[in-house]
Amino acid sequence: MQQHSDQQPTDTGRAVRLDTFGGPGVLDVREIPAPQAGPGQLRVRVAAAGLNPMDWIMTADADTAARFGLSLPAGFGTDYAGVVDQVGDGVTGFAVGDRVFGGALSRAVADFVVVDPAGSTAANEAHHTPDDVDDRTAATLTIAGRTASAALAVIAPGPDDTVLIGGAAGGVGVFAVQLARIAGARVIGTGSATSADFLRDLGAEPVTYGDGLVERVRALAPDGVTAALDLHGTDTVTAARALGVPDDRICAIAAQIDGITSANGANAVPGALEDIARLVATDRLRVPVAATFPIDRIRSAAELQAARHVHGKVVIDL
Known part of the structure; x- marks a missing residue:
């Protein structure tokens, strides 16, 4: 040894x-x-x-x-x-x-x-x-990067997508917002009012969570939302469904919901973590x-x- x-x-x-x-x-x-x-x-x-x-x-x-x-x-x-x-x-x-x-x-x-x-x-x-x-x-x-990668693999965001991410200012959200943006998607991220500037810095358009979320998202994205991640509980899943997002383009990480695919770090594809580290090393992800x-x-x-x-x-x- x-x-x-x-x-x-x-x-x-x-x-x-x-x-x-x-x-x-x-x-x-x-x-x-x-x-x-x-x-x-x-x-x-x-x-x-x-x-x-x-x-x-x-x-x-x-x-x-x-x-x-x-x-x-x-x-x-x-x-x-x-x-x-x-x-x-x-x-x-x-x-x-x-x-x-x-x-x-x-x-x-x-x-x-x-x-x-x-x-x-x-x-x-x-x-x-x-x-x-x-x-x-x-x-x-490791944990947040793997989890974000696995969740995004479920919804497969691209340049034609507007993605709603619930809990976007948290540990997993930091990665999910940036990885979705790197994939070319528009990102709307939920958070508290005090997180708005933080979310803008990550590349998301902030929206406050809570009562009236669906109406606030509709005002931001009148052409609709096409995919969603719920990184906190179930509220974003409920909002996404109300906004017409199909269940197969919704993913949750903190709850088991009938019809919705859940994801965790164990589901990340091989090499996902190394890819994230390279993005950090090249200043594409912070x-x-x-x-x-x-x-x-x-x-x-x-x-x-x-x-x-x-x-x-x-x-x-x-």
């Missing part, structure tokens, strides 16, 4: 741990034995970890956690970016010192993660970080980082993220 020799001793490392499932108040930072890379695995010294709604949703209660295969004591966070410091036997294509990013299901907010570089899901994977992408940005890509926190402020970071009013991504620096 290759191992980095220039680092401080790595017998232990910090990690966020939960001894009980619940809200941000159950998150603690602990010093734990550092995991070691086995055959076919990489160990990554984490530089940054991005937070997502799924992080606190799947650790909120025991039943939900069990559906994701989590048991106590559990970790927290999935998106990471950092540097390879151990390469297990049999691994090819990666070397000690390589910058990488990816997913480590509910264990990313830690000094070290061990992952399978051949993995193809956000639960356990590694990808080379392009030179022109910094670690904070790379740490935001990821606004709304706030950064040190690991010892993980509770504050999780509270901010869980409030669902942040514009962009929340990142933990390690």
Whole structure:
């Protein structure tokens, strides 16, 4: 096994741990034995970890956690970016010192993660970080980028489309708006009144959510809406149907609705994440980082993220 020799001793490392499932108040930072890379695995010294709604949703209660295969004591966070410091036997294509990013299901907010570089899901994977992408940005890509890509694949937007995106200012929305625009579509994005300028900067035409949404969208797009993504709940699906969008051009990510295709990051096509990283590296897609926190402020970071009013991504620096 290759191992980095220039680092401080790595017998232990910090990690966020939960001894009980619940809200941000159950998150603690602990010093734990550092995991070691086995055959076919990489160990990554984490530089940054991005937070997502799924992080606190799947650790909120025991039943939900069990559906994701989590048991106590559990970790927290999935998106990471950092540097390879151990390469297990049999691994090819990666070397000690390589910058990488990816997913480590509910264990990313830690000094070290061990992952399978051949993995193809956000639960356990590694990808080379392009030179022109910094670690904070790379740490935001995996869950939200995969989810946005999978959702857009359902509706397949193009230059002739006007797409309504609900929850457009959130973590997945940041990617979905820009990817739809890159595909040539016109985008109308729902959000609060305070998110209007943020959405315009992403390339969307803002519209406030809530009562009267259908009428406000009709006023913006008198020729009609042709496709829709609901990234928050069911309200955008209801509005899209009222606007005449056929069910096969509507996708939801946070609800199961009869007749509507749902999507999540596991549905993303192979190579989707690398494509997104290349778009970031070439300045065709940007990821606004709304706030950064040190690991010892993980509770504050999780509270901010869980409030669902942040514009962009929340990142933990390690």
